[in-house]
Amino acid sequence: MGLASLQVTSLAIHLIQKSTKKTPTAPVLSEALTPLTDTSRAFLEDRLREAVKRARPVVEDDDLGSKVPGLVRKHLTHGQNLIDTSRELAVLLQLSQAGVSPPGLLLVADGTLDGSAVLVIAKLEHERGARAQQTKNAEGKLIYGMEFLQDLFFTTGSRVYKVAIFPVTTVAKGSFAGSVVDRQSPGYGVAEYFIGEFLGCAFAQRSDVLTETFHNAAQSFIDSVPAPATKARYQVALLSEMMSNKGDLSVSRFAQDYLDTDDRDAFAAHMTQKSVSMGSVPKDVTLVKSHLRRVQLEFAGDTWLLAPPRELEEGGSISISEVGDGKSKVEIVDRVTRVSGSGSVKPASGSESTG
């Protein structure tokens, strides 16, 4: 994606209502395209570009039987007009939407991405806000009046949107593919009714593979860190991130939360080089489980130390500090419970050892 790659040329907006499967409700459909001023077009493009940066690749899943891929294909390759396409999409979204799903607006836009035609499909929820306007009260005194607004949408910083984008370059090739983001859904998933039932798509890359790619790339960066204490700290951070309850992994968040300021950009560049998405990826540690049990420290004198990550965290029994000349002091304050290998040492019960 290059500079300002996404541009919107025309837009249709429809209202998706709250409904249940038992008592279906029809969407409120526009009869014509929404006029775009330069400022509203710029705002919309700005918001959509932010969304697209976070999107994950999807491909058509034939088993889902959605009509959307066919409709999008027809629109992009046969030039069906936008208002007709968008009205059909609104009806399909209304039918796909589960009863618990909130009402919202369906935005369907024709545009270009890197110079090629795209169709953007976005579901946005209404947001609330307030506006202060200078006025005079009944006594003629200057005040700021406050107006409550509940018909806002796509506000700056908003997370209540789902956006899908389908480029003609992939759709025309026969394989229906695009990308989707749902900021509301935890762990960088996408609400099932939107990605599956409505769009008829599935993620192009498996979460466990993405997680393994992230882990291995981050590990190779950590391996390249020269300072042993820093390296150990990053190692613990990676294990901690992998084993946390968070449903996703993010290069940006990992760098921000764990890495020294001077290492962040190098880390991001390394991850990009290793083909890790800069947006978040869903976490599934199935393929990296074996790497998450122990931190391994190797020393020049052929000493090895295996430790659970929690023991290297703050408050744990192991601490590492630099002593200069490229050397580190590793201190373990704990009870020795067993020694194996050649020789025999039998620790006294309850004795404390510092090594």
Place this chain on the structure above:
Amino acid sequence: MNLDDAIGRYMEQRCRYRRAAEAVGKAVEVVAKFEQIACTVTAREKEPHSYLAKVVAKGYTDAWRQVTDKAGARVIVTRASDVDAMTQALEQSPLVSVLRVEDKRQVSDPEKLGYSGVHIQVVAPEEDDDSETIECEVQVRTAAQDAWSVVSHKLLYKPVVQLPPAEQHAVYRLVALIELFDEEVERLMNVLPSLPGYEHQDILLGAESEFMGITHAQSYRQLSVIILDALGDVIPHDEGYPAQLRAFVESQQEELVDVFGRYGPGSAMSAVPQYTLFGQAESLILLERMLAIPFKLKEVWLEAGLPLEWLRTLASVSPAQLDLD
């Protein structure tokens, strides 16, 4: 050699002296560039009528040998100290062979007005058909010295009428003014590096030039200095950065013209506060930096307390991931 023979010979060899002047001029440019002395260099062969006038005016007995500026180059430098720097550089350079140096600034006669820089006699690069060594006179001056040289010829050396005392006094005042001009330029150039924002000068001038090419508009320089000051070491201050920025702009030329056409000066968005950076030359630097070091840029921007929305809006046209939500 008498005047007629000398002029005849010069007319025959005039092209050779033109080539000699140009070759010396080029060598001087190379030396100046190597020594990083800002200057403009011009080169010429002597006009025949000027040749004639000089021989007559000076009363030369050998009209060929005594005219040593048949080929000449003029070097105009920014500050008075650069005259010495350039002279020294030429004396030490292996690219030119210096025969003699005449410092015209030296006050040999308090009654005589002069302020003409330094003349350096050098040997021009040899050509196969040369029958003798060809010399070239290199004049090194400040712009003020050059201006005085032009004016003084008309006022002092070639007057048809004798100047009355009051007008002669005016000439002294002019010389003093020229000397003061160079001194003040020197003083200001020395002070400049200690002024706030000076370290951004080269980078900002480069960005402004690129911005002008893309938007055909100027940006608000005071805001640029505030932003560049705040960004600190996010912007490399090495000599190579302007070239790096130029390469970035060249690689994204089409997209940048499109983006700034839609959001920059003169667009519908130019009055929207969030789009302020699209009207600023340093936006090009920011776009380049957010691709190279997004985390550092974000951190420094937040620390500086600059409007986040400005950066967020600019970042929206970049593929860089700044995560500013």
